[in-house]
Amino acid sequence: MxxxxxxxxxxxxxxxxxxxxxxxxxxxxxxxxxxxxxxxxxxxxxxxxxxxxxxxxxxxxxxxxxxxxxxxxxxxxxxxxxxxxxxxxxxxxxxxxxxxxxxxxxxxxxxxxxxxxxxxxxxxxxxxxxxxxxxxxxxxxxxxxxxxxxxxxxxxxxxxxxxxxxxxxxxxxxxxxxxxxxxxxxxxxxxxxxxxxxxxxxxxxxxxxxxxxxxxxxxxxxxxxPEMLDPAAVDIAANGRRAAVARALSDALAQTGFAGADRAGLVEELVDPLVAQAREHTERVALERLGRTEISGLGLPTYELExxxxxxxxxxxxxxxxxxxxxxxxx
Structure with missing residues (x-):
């Protein structure tokens, strides 16, 4: 040592x-x-x-x-x-x-x-x-x-x-x-x-x-x-699948007790910001994975601190x- x-x-x-x-x-x-x-x-x-x-x-x-x-x-x-x-x-x-x-x-x-x-x-x-x-x-x-x-x-x-x-x-x-x-x-x-x-x-x-x-x-x-999205969510965000995000958001709000009309309005208000944030997250994750690949190519011991x-x-x-x-x- x-x-x-x-x-x-x-x-x-x-x-x-x-x-x-x-x-x-x-x-x-x-x-x-x-x-x-x-x-x-x-x-x-x-x-x-x-x-x-x-x-x-x-x-x-x-x-x-x-x-x-x-x-x-x-x-x-x-x-x-x-x-x-x-x-x-x-x-x-x-x-x-x-x-x-x-x-x-x-x-x-x-x-x-x-x-x-x-x-x-x-x-x-x-x-x-x-x-x-x-x-x-x-x-x-x-x-x-x-x-x-x-x-x-x-x-x-x-x-x-x-x-x-x-x-x-x-x-x-x-x-x-x-x-x-x-x-x-x-x-x-x-x-x-x-x-x-x-x-x-x-x-x-x-x-x-x-x-x-x-x-x-x-x-x-x-x-x-941390990577906050699972692979399925990453795929949805990376491809800008707005309808899938809206569906998932509507289902989540339904479980918290939001009624139909209120839920639809809230989904419409939140879906685009959520899609944008998810896309930013997936882009960052992709860059971080690329960085890890470059560091791995150095052939050195590597440690990570959160x-x-x-x-x-x-x-x-x-x-x-x-x-x-x-x-x-x-x-």
């Missing part, structure tokens, strides 16, 4: 929510998971209904089933660079002085590749970290990563840094990060919706990851809506985690 889980997806697909649910699912049965945020949005704190995350690893939840723990870390590029300067150059207070002068912000702005090395490097360090007994501190690290359009470049930090530093500590750090990111320890998961654009971005994103030889994990289809009608609160997050475990994501 992979130990670093990188979660990406088109904006609006719920990748942060899925990353949080995955962290809970992986932490079950006494495991320890670190949930990492790299975009500075504090989305994890909002999901777990806690205060803004500092630049430190903090316990935020107990996982369902066995008392596993979820820790969270919001990685800040400037603070990560200070750690880096202390680790390799022992700058200490001099590094903090550079921050006050704005030099660190300047460095991470003019060299975005360096920023990605720092962000991914912090997560990879957590993957490799061991305690005094030689055991891994975290069983799993889950990264809420940048969206699909930027994920391959973000993870392929070695290419980004090649022109920045060909030798020295920065180069060595990038190489160490890439050894983790391109190893079986890592899996990049894509979150999508059963809609045309998210599915296409998922297909394209996975092709880019494979071309860069980055390890692809699975596809999580989020916010899946649409939560009231939005995702903390209870909904635990519900999603249980569903992921039920589908075998943590086995």
């Amino acid at each position: 992979s130990r670093l889980h990188v979660v990406s997806g088109k904006g609006g697909t719920g990748k942060t929510t899925v990353a949080a649910a995955l962290a809970l699912a992986l932490a079950a049965e006494g495991k320890r998971t670190l949930l990492v945020e790299v975009e500075g949005r504090q989305g994890i704190a909002q999901l777990f209904e806690t205060e803004t995350l500092p630049y430190e690893e903090r316990k935020i939840a107990v996982a369902p089933g066995g008392g596993g723990e979820v820790f969270a870390l919001a990685i800040d590029a400037e603070r990560a660079l200070l750690d880096y300067l202390q680790m390799f150059y022992k700058l200490g207070s001099a590094g903090r002085a550079l921050k006050k002068l704005g030099a660190i912000d300047f460095a991470t702005t003019i060299a975005p590749g360096l920023r990605d090395v720092l962000l991914t490097g912090k997560a990879c360090e957590a993957v490799r970290r061991k305690d005094r007994l030689g055991n891994f501190v975290y069983d799993h690290v889950v990264m809420d990563a940048p969206p699909t359009g930027r994920i391959t470049r973000f993870l392929n930090v070695n290419d980004e840094v090649a022109g920045l530093a060909r030798i020295g500590p920065i180069h060595n750090q990038a190489q160490a990060v890439m050894r983790v990111l391109k190893s079986p320890e890592t899996a990049v998961h894509m979150v999508t919706l059963l809609e045309e654009m998210p599915v296409q971005e998922t297909v394209d994103g996975i092709a880019e990851l494979r071309a860069a030889k980055l390890p692809v994990g699975s596809v999580v289809i989020n916010m899946v809506r 649409l939560l009608g009231d939005g995702v609160d903390l209870a909904g997050l635990y519900r999603m985690a249980r569903e992921l475990r039920k589908q075998g994501v943590a086995r």
